Amino acid sequence: MATSSNNSPALLEIAEVSKSFGPVAVLRSVSLQVAKGEVVTIIGPSGSGKTTLLRCVNFLESYDSGSIRIDGKEVGYRDAGTRQRRSERDLAAMRAETGMVFQSFNLFPHLTAAGNIMLGLTKVRGKGSAEARAIAEHWLARVGLAHKADSLPAELSGGQQQRVGIARAVAMEPKILLLDEITSALDPELVGEVLAVVKSLAEDGMTMVMVTHEMAFARDASSRIVFMADGGVSAVGPPKEVLAAETTNERLRTFLARFRASHF
């Protein structure tokens, strides 16, 4: 195990996780701990392994070595030593404990906004449809879409779809919420409404790991920022430290400079 905890045990513990696609190493011994209630944003150039890392946390991707634990429970394998993959049923149950929001929304096109949220509640959580509907309406109201409960995804704007995506994930009451570049596919004017929802969830104490290119948001909303480069964690710390212009980390400085040049 990586050098571990202070007083409170981490909710998410990623320890020395490595993964290759053929000859290409996408994750090189990545370790990261996230405490309950923390908002950790992951930044870095494309191809640095940010999204892959996130997808390993709910085992949408397998990894070659290392261990990922949520609440002390190994995620994809029965235990890190034997690396015996969990059964599909087990994996499904594990995944229900993490919520994920996707870059391309990935709403179920045949279901209404409420239906998208209700599917997991009824099929995975075993709730009756009236209760599931009430929960769906509660969360839709929370993301400002109470009036769109019966709209199909095709009838919603990108920002609205993504807010439904967030509602679908949090309605399951996950222990941790994973957000994968959730504003990258949105028109600039729609980014704000989605980030506002994320911010309000953060204020409620939702534990989140978020891959993003929204630097201003990362600076304002995160407890810590992780900078990834070449499949490894290159820098990690509070926003002020990581985003400081005078950082000695060469890769980080180049990344930030390039970022500032292209975005301002």
Next chain:
Amino acid sequence: MGYTLNFNLIWRHFDKLWGGLLLSLELAVISIAIGIVIGLVLAVWYVSAGRVVRTIIAAYVEFIRNVPLILLVYLVFYGVPTVIDLAYSAPTSFVVTLSVYSGAYLVEVFRSGLEAVPRGQLDAGKAIGLTPWQRLVHVRLPTMLRITLPALSNTFISLFKDTSIASVISVPELTYGAQWINFNTFRIVEVYLVTTAMYLVTGYALLFALRLVERRFRAAR
């Protein structure tokens, strides 16, 4: 040029055509229903199976697609009972043939539809904790259906017309009825005009109904 159309004899025997049309529809509906089951099961199996199963399913599809239906009809009706001791009526024999035949075409339609379901949707299904079976039933199949509806409609119409082949083993469907009237009245032009119109109208009605279903689903996308 001295030919004058006379439909009187056709109308006198119209019950042959009407009864034939109903039987054609019955053959089509039963065969397509069985074909859908074959097609769905094999397509779902195909996309999740290893190479051996895939090869076997592909061989079935290729065999059916490259052999004329009329040959398959002869093979099942005359060939099979000669080899194994099994007696069945001509309509049953034809339904078996057309079911297996439509199954092969529908495997292809469903398979390509299943593969066209965006991966992100399956990821989303995984992420909320659905089991593989739940992902299939609640995510993959509904989207697949939406994608394949236009191709399905075309296949159904085509299979309905294929029921005319049943006439070669004396199943009294629409084409057989037409032949019967022709042999007994020699009103070849009239009988085939009427029969053609009946196929056309029925085919169009089917297509119209299927397009309505499509439109409903498309609106819901």
